[in-house]
Amino acid sequence: MAEICEKKCRIIEIAERLFSRLGYEGTSMRKIAEELGSGKASLYYYFKSKEEIFLEVLEKEGAEYFEELNKSGYTSLPYPEKLRNFLRIPLVFYHRHSNILIKIFFQMHSMHLLKPRKMAGTMMEFFKERFRELLTEGMELGIIRQNLDIERLTTVYLLNMTSILFLQLPGIPVQDEKEEKTLNFEFMMQIMMKGIME
Numbered sequence: 001m002a003e004i005c006e007k008k009c010r011i012i013e014i015a016e017r018l019f020s021r022l023g024y025e026g027t028s029m030r031k032i033a034e035e036l037g038s039g040k041a042s043l044y045y046y047f048k049s050k051e052e053i054f055l056e057v058l059e060k061e062g063a064e065y066f067e068e069l070n071k072s073g074y075t076s077l078p079y080p081e082k083l084r085n086f087l088r089i090p091l092v093f094y095h096r097h098s099n100i101l102i103k104i105f106f107q108m109h110s111m112h113l114l115k116p117r118k119m120a121g122t123m124m125e126f127f128k129e130r131f132r133e134l135l136t137e138g139m140e141l142g143i144i145r146q147n148l149d150i151e152r153l154t155t156v157y158l159l160n161m162t163s164i165l166f167l168q169l170p171g172i173p174v175q176d177e178k179e180e181k182t183l184n185f186e187f188m189m190q191i192m193m194k195g196i197m198e
Helices: 002-026 029-036 040-046 050-073 079-110 114-140 150-166 178-196
Strands: none
Touching: 002 029, 002 040, 002 050, 029 040, 029 050, 050 079, 050 114, 079 114, 079 150, 079 178, 114 150, 150 178
């Protein structure tokens, strides 16, 4: 049983690299098998299809993201630092998985897979819910402005994060280096934090 789990994890790890480098369409069961150093037929013992492997990769990425979001909101840090750390999570997560996320995020419309779209929606909703909770906590503490439109702020923040992703697509003329992107993000966050604080 442990050997099966180990093999499946290895397949997912290799597939993640290939999806990241080649996208969903460019990755095949044959290429995964070649990287694994085994025959294509042996992959079918562990997974029925490329789609199934792809969904496993997405679930692994999603689980990491949810874990980060959950941990960040329940720390004993002072409130402003807790909020800043929470807002940095999408950027940190994006840096860690940028290649696969960019390709998948913008190829989803061409994929005939409903689950990744649902998963992206779930991740977005989870982020919004945790963000709302944190903002409400800040209002109760008297740190966040009482007249703040939480829904609008959440939407605007997510639009900014999507823009950061969009600017990294191949073919888009402005492609910031990671360091520049981080500085821009931090600057945007500073402006937002000043605007929402009492």
